[in-house]
Amino acid sequence: MPPPPASVSGQVLSFAVDATDGAARAGVVTTARGTFRTPVFMPVGTRAAVRTLTSADLEQLGAEVILANTYHLMLRPGAELIAELGGLHGFADWDGHVLTDSGGYQVFSLEPKVTDDGATFRSTYDGSTHHLTPEGAVAIQQALGSDITMVLDVCPPHPSPPAVVRSAVDRSALWARRAKAANGPARAEGSTQAQFGIVQGGVDLALRTESAERTVALDFDGYGIGGLSVGETRAEMLPALAATTAVLPADRPRYLMGVGDPVSMVEAVALGVDMFDCVLPTRLARHGTILTSEGRLNIRNARFARDPEPLEPGCSCPTCQRWSRAYLRHLLAVSEPSAARLTTLHNVHWLLGLIDAARDAIAAGTYDAFRRSVAAVWDQPPGGHGP
Amino acid sequence: MPPPPASVSGQVLSFAVDATDGAARAGVVTTARGTFRTPVFMPVGTRAAVRTLTSADLEQLGAEVILANTYHLMLRPGAELIAELGGLHGFADWDGHVLTDSGGYQVFSLEPKVTDDGATFRSTYDGSTHHLTPEGAVAIQQALGSDITMVLDVCPPHPSPPAVVRSAVDRSALWARRAKAANGPARAEGSTQAQFGIVQGGVDLALRTESAERTVALDFDGYGIGGLSVGETRAEMLPALAATTAVLPADRPRYLMGVGDPVSMVEAVALGVDMFDCVLPTRLARHGTILTSEGRLNIRNARFARDPEPLEPGCSCPTCQRWSRAYLRHLLAVSEPSAARLTTLHNVHWLLGLIDAARDAIAAGTYDAFRRSVAAVWDQPPGGHGP
Numbered sequence: 001m002p003p004p005p006a007s008v009s010g011q012v013l014s015f016a017v018d019a020t021d022g023a024a025r026a027g028v029v030t031t032a033r034g035t036f037r038t039p040v041f042m043p044v045g046t047r048a049a050v051r052t053l054t055s056a057d058l059e060q061l062g063a064e065v066i067l068a069n070t071y072h073l074m075l076r077p078g079a080e081l082i083a084e085l086g087g088l089h090g091f092a093d094w095d096g097h098v099l100t101d102s103g104g105y106q107v108f109s110l111e112p113k114v115t116d117d118g119a120t121f122r123s124t125y126d127g128s129t130h131h132l133t134p135e136g137a138v139a140i141q142q143a144l145g146s147d148i149t150m151v152l153d154v155c156p157p158h159p160s161p162p163a164v165v166r167s168a169v170d171r172s173a174l175w176a177r178r179a180k181a182a183n184g185p186a187r188a189e190g191s192t193q194a195q196f197g198i199v200q201g202g203v204d205l206a207l208r209t210e211s212a213e214r215t216v217a218l219d220f221d222g223y224g225i226g227g228l229s230v231g232e233t234r235a236e237m238l239p240a241l242a243a244t245t246a247v248l249p250a251d252r253p254r255y256l257m258g259v260g261d262p263v264s265m266v267e268a269v270a271l272g273v274d275m276f277d278c279v280l281p282t283r284l285a286r287h288g289t290i291l292t293s294e295g296r297l298n299i300r301n302a303r304f305a306r307d308p309e310p311l312e313p314g315c316s317c318p319t320c321q322r323w324s325r326a327y328l329r330h331l332l333a334v335s336e337p338s339a340a341r342l343t344t345l346h347n348v349h350w351l352l353g354l355i356d357a358a359r360d361a362i363a364a365g366t367y368d369a370f371r372r373s374v375a376a377v378w379d380q381p382p383g384g385h386g387p
Numbered sequence: 388m389p390p391p392p393a394s395v396s397g398q399v400l401s402f403a404v405d406a407t408d409g410a411a412r413a414g415v416v417t418t419a420r421g422t423f424r425t426p427v428f429m430p431v432g433t434r435a436a437v438r439t440l441t442s443a444d445l446e447q448l449g450a451e452v453i454l455a456n457t458y459h460l461m462l463r464p465g466a467e468l469i470a471e472l473g474g475l476h477g478f479a480d481w482d483g484h485v486l487t488d489s490g491g492y493q494v495f496s497l498e499p500k501v502t503d504d505g506a507t508f509r510s511t512y513d514g515s516t517h518h519l520t521p522e523g524a525v526a527i528q529q530a531l532g533s534d535i536t537m538v539l540d541v542c543p544p545h546p547s548p549p550a551v552v553r554s555a556v557d558r559s560a561l562w563a564r565r566a567k568a569a570n571g572p573a574r575a576e577g578s579t580q581a582q583f584g585i586v587q588g589g590v591d592l593a594l595r596t597e598s599a600e601r602t603v604a605l606d607f608d609g610y611g612i613g614g615l616s617v618g619e620t621r622a623e624m625l626p627a628l629a630a631t632t633a634v635l636p637a638d639r640p641r642y643l644m645g646v647g648d649p650v651s652m653v654e655a656v657a658l659g660v661d662m663f664d665c666v667l668p669t670r671l672a673r674h675g676t677i678l679t680s681e682g683r684l685n686i687r688n689a690r691f692a693r694d695p696e697p698l699e700p701g702c703s704c705p706t707c708q709r710w711s712r713a714y715l716r717h718l719l720a721v722s723e724p725s726a727a728r729l730t731t732l733h734n735v736h737w738l739l740g741l742i743d744a745a746r747d748a749i750a751a752g753t754y755d756a757f758r759r760s761v762a763a764v765w766d767q768p769p770g771g772h773g774p
Contacts, residue, residue, distance in 0.1 A: 048717065052724045056709065077692065077717045084693055085713050093709045305464065306471055322443065322480045326472050330435065330464045337439045337724055 012187070013148070013194040013221040015253050015274075021367035023245070023272040026359045029222075029253055032192030033147050036064035036097055038253060038274040039362075041260065041355045043348050044282065047072050048082070048092045050348070051282050052341040055094040060318060061349050065097040065148075067277040070140055071106035075123050075130075079143035087145020099277070100146035102137040102179075102198075104153045105226070105258070114154065116174065134175040135182040142186055142193065150224055151179035153198040158231035165202040168227070172200045173214040180218050194221035196255060202227055203236045205243040212247035222253040225273070229259045238267055245272040262291075262354055262378040266371045269358050276355070281347035286340045288332045291350040295377050299343065304329045317349035318342075399574070400535070400581040400608040402640050402661075408754035410632070410659040413746045416609075416640055419579030420534050423451035423484055425640060425661035426749075428647065428742045430735050431669065434459050435469070435479045437735070438669050439728040442481040447705060448736050452484040452535075454664040457527055458493035462510050462517075466530035474532020486664070487533035489524040489566075489585075491540045492613070492645070501541065503561065521562040522569040529573055529580065537611055538566035540585040545618040552589040555614070559587045560601040567605050581608035583642060589614055590623045592630040599634035609640040612660070616646045625654055632659040649678075649741055649765040653758045656745050663742070668734035673727045675719045678737040682764050686730065691716045704736035 015038075017027040027038045042065040043050045043058065050058060050066065058066065068088055073079060085091045088098045104119075112121035118133030134152045141149040152175050154168040176197045183195050197220035201207035215223060225244050228237050241256065248254050253274045259265060260278020268276070281291060288300040292312040299311065310320035311328065319328070319342040331339035354374070361370035402425075404414040414425045429452040430437045430445065437445060437453065445453065455475055460466060472478045475485045491506075499508035505520030521539045528536040539562050541555040563584045570582050584607035588594035602610060612631050615624050628643065635641050640661045646652060647665020655663070668678060675687040679699040686698065697707035698715065706715070706729040718726035741761070748757035 047721045047723055048714070049723045049725050054709075054725050054729065056705070072721075076721050077713075081693055081713070085695060085711060091711075091714050091717075093714075306468055308472060318443070323441075324472060324478075326464075326468070327435070327478050327480075330478075334434045334459075334463050336434055336436045337727060338436050338441050340724060341728065342441065 012192045013253075015222070015251060017250070019363040021362045021365050022270060024269050024358075024362045024367045025250075025272060025274065026362040027253075027274065029274075031097065031147050031194060033095075033097055037359060039265075039269050039355050039358050040065055040275050041265070041351050042067045042099060042275065042277040044069070044277055044279045045092070045098075046279075047076065048088055050344075051286065052344045053282075053348070055092050057341075057345060058094070058096070058348075061345065062352060063096060063348065065099055065275075066094060067099050067101065068144065068146065069106065070100050070103035070137065070144065073100075073144060074103060074140050075125050079140045083143040083145065087143075089145060097148065098144075098146040099148040099255075099275075100141045100144050100150065101257070102141070102150040102152040103132055104137070104150075104198075105155050107132055108155045114171075116171065118152075134178040138179050138182040138195075142183075142191070146193065148194045148196060148222070149183075150196050151176045151198055151220075153200060153224075153226050155200065155227050155230065156202065158202060158227075158236075160202060162204070165200070165204055165207055168200045168202075169207050169211045169214075172198060172211065172226075176215055176218055176220075180220070196220050196222040196224045198224040198226040198257070199244050199248075200227045201240065201244070203232050203240045205239060208240050208243040209247055212244045216247060216249060220252070222255060222275075223248050224255045224257050226257050228256065229264070234264055234267070237264070238271065241268060241273070242271050248272075260351065262351075263375050265355070266358060266374045269362075270367065270371050281351045282344050285343035285347040288329075288339075288343065290343060291347045293377070299325055299329050300332055301329075311343070311346050312350070315346065315349070317346045319346045319349075399579045400640075402609070402638060404637070406750040408749045408752050409657060411656050411745075411749045411754045412637075412659060412661065413749040414640075414661065416661075418484065418534050418581060420482075420484055424746060426652075426656050426742050426745050427452055427662050428652070428738050429454045429486060429662065429664040431456070431664055431666045432479070432485075433666075434463065435475055437731075438673065439731045440669075440735070442479050444728075444732060445481070445483070445735075448732065449739060450483060450735065452486055452662075453481060454486050454488065455531065455533065456493065457487050457490035457524065457531065460487075460531060461490060461527050462512050466527045470530040470532065474530075476532060484535065485531075485533040486535040486642075486662075487528045487531050487537065488644070489528070489537040489539040490519055491524070491537075491585075492542050494519055495542045501558075503558065505539075521565040525566050525569040525582075529570075529578070533580065535581045535583060535609070536570075537583050538563045538585055538607075540587060540611075540613050542587065542614050542617065543589060545589060545614075545623075547589060549591070552587070552591055552594055555587045555589075556594050556598045556601075559585060559598065559613075563602055563605055563607075567607070583607050583609040583611045583640075585611040585613040585644070586631050586635075587614045588627065588631070590619050590627045592626060595627050595630040596634055599631045603634060603636060607639070609642060609662075610635050611642045611644050613644050615643065616651070621651055621654070624651070625658065628655060628660070629658050635659075647738065649738075650762050652742070653745060653761045656749075657754065657758050668738045669731050672730035672734040675716075675726075675730065677730060678734045680764070686712055686716050687719055688716075698730070698733050699737070702733065702736070704733045706730070706733045706736075 112119035137152040197215040201211040255275035307325040499506040524539040540559040584602040588598040642662035694712040
């Protein structure tokens with residue numbers, strides 16, 4: 001008899017840890033599409049494009065995974081249209097990995113009407129009414145054709161009353177079970193899309209532990225850690241994160257959703273997190289705030305008007321190879337659209353470089369010194385979620 | 388005795404005609420920077436950047452000459468700052484040719500107070516008052532470090548009373564003489580900046596002839612043809628253009644300022660014009676209007692929502708190599724900034740390709756058939772000047 005097809009084994013994603021340093025780990029994720037290294041930072045391509053960049057730019061930067069937002073894409077241009085054009089990879093001509101969120105984060109920011117069945121919300125585009133269920137979120141992400149999908153979860157803001165956080169944990173667990181079941185037929189038919197569960201629980205350590213245990217019991221390909229970077233301080237976030245990673249299995253990737261500020265990233269890696277996404281580098285870039293090894297730099301400042309240096313001396317990004325702070329400040333000052341692209345190229349390059357350095361430090365067994373060196377430069381609250 | 392330096396000979400720009408077909412000519416302009424082929428289309432980089440593009444993009448597109456606007460740059464960031472950063476070439480890291488206008492066109496659109504001495508106008512940026520003279524325009528362009536500079540002229544709108552057009556011709560001739568004199572010391576000291584005079588005269592054929600003769604008498608490195616594409620019809624423009632080119636010397640390049648719509652370009656080439664600039668391809672692109680061999684195409688149209696074809700099938704531009712009409716329409720519909728860059732790349736590539744085809748047709752002796760084939764597709768009024 002022939003061996004069973006890979007799909008029946010349920011193994012569509014594997015995760016090999018190459019090195020550890022304390023709880024931090026460096027590894028490789030393998031999917032049907034190929035591999036990507038972890039820890040990984042995933043630039044956010046909300047509407048099937050990272051703002052100001054093309055897939056050619058992202059290839060040049062060496063990005064390995066892009067995040068796309070289900071909420072935005074289901075409304076504009078619609079999941080079926082994207083499916084018809086070859087899924088997100090065909091639509092944007094992007095051969096790297098794509099991870100799609102479930103739409104839950106944006107929907108909950110709209111204060112939807114929520115029942116056990118799902119969430120009813122109004123489109124921010126045209127006010128039309130939509131109903132998103134765990135099964136619907138699975139179907140939409142199947143149409144989008146992403147490599148990694150996320151289950152629909154309930155993400156309360158911070159602070160929320162204990163009963164709200166408890167309810168979010170219970171409903172997220174219920175919905176995770178339904179999302180897993182909804183994805184079963186496709187998986188049985190050979191789908192190679194991975195599916196990640198999501199842990200909730202706010203900053204309540206007991207609820208974090210419980211939510212992690214209930215999610216892990218469903219056996220997902222990887223685990224998202226949601227409900228953080230939603231208004232709490234970093235001092236509140238890190239213990240909740242630690243309580244979560246303590247429960248998550250070592251052989252599956254862990255994805256801290258919506259976090260991308262340098263200090264939170266390196267602290268989270270120290271707690272065993274493997275994957276990150278955040279609009280921070282791209283949003284900051286559009287406002288002229290530049291990420292450098294010495295901290296933030298506001299290129300709009302008058303002191304850069306005649307500065308012939310690149311954004312960061314020694315940087316190998318496409319922008320720093322050619323253009324000066326003076327030129328970029330001028331382009332921003334006169335609202336030339338190329339400015340935002342050039343600063344975005346630098347910031348994404350810089351954050352990808354930071355995560356590269358984290359990987360190297362783990363492999364070298366010097367992660368703690370690396371973590372402290374980043375924390376010494378960067379002292380800021382966690383970055384924001386969302387587009 | 389050593390030979391005199393090249394500057395003393397007055398020859399900082401040479402023009403070799405390689406082929407003619409009727410009055411149309413294909414040639415090569417040589418300056419201290421290098422060479423460029425004519426007929427040439429010069430993308431407009433108003434503020435030291437072609438909107439949405441970088442100098443790397445322009446290199447990829449094969450652009451040979453970029454136009455920069457003296458008016459905008461003298462106000463933001465200022466000519467002295469650009470001089471300090473290495474002139475326009477250093478500032479924008481652009482090794483191709485740069486032609487700067489004199490600022491006259493924009494200043495006159497502000498309805499300045501004009502005397503024989505110069506024009507006093509208010510900045511559109513902050514309302515501050517500035518006085519631009521023929522000598523000042525020379526000095527600013529010297530600081531900008533362009534390869535080809537233009538004299539300050541008086542450009543009346545169309546229609547204007549005969550006395551206004553007459554006065555513009557007289558004052559332009561007076562100012563051209565002063566601009567030439569003002570550039571003399573730099574030229575004697577070895578400056579390799581070329582200086583073009585500008586012919587005015589509206590659509591009055593006798594005034595065109597007179598203005599051309601008076602400008603040619605001053606012996607410039609090349610000749611701009613101004614005061615056209617300012618509101619007149621193409622049927623009014625072409626005879627005025629013919630009256631001008633009839634007087635201009637065959638051994639100097641002729642530059643029709645602010646014209647870039649396909650029909651006017653190919654008609655002007657047929658009358659012996661060598662150089663063009665226009666914001667048309669870049670401005671249209673930002674609004675989703677695509678230049679193709681079959682005419683304009685509005686990519687925002689709903690019929691392109693699911694169209695997997697590139698903007699123009701068979702096109703070799705970076706955009707058409709990778710992305711579909713459906714993807715570009717989506718990016719425009721959701722206001723992704725990358726959309727404007729991708730459509731601009733196509734339109735500039737397309738117009739550069741049109742002028743390449745014109746050169747080839749002149750060399751092949753088939754220019755008249757080429758001109759008629761372009762006119763058969765494109766039927767629109769002349770494109771606009773300015774940023």
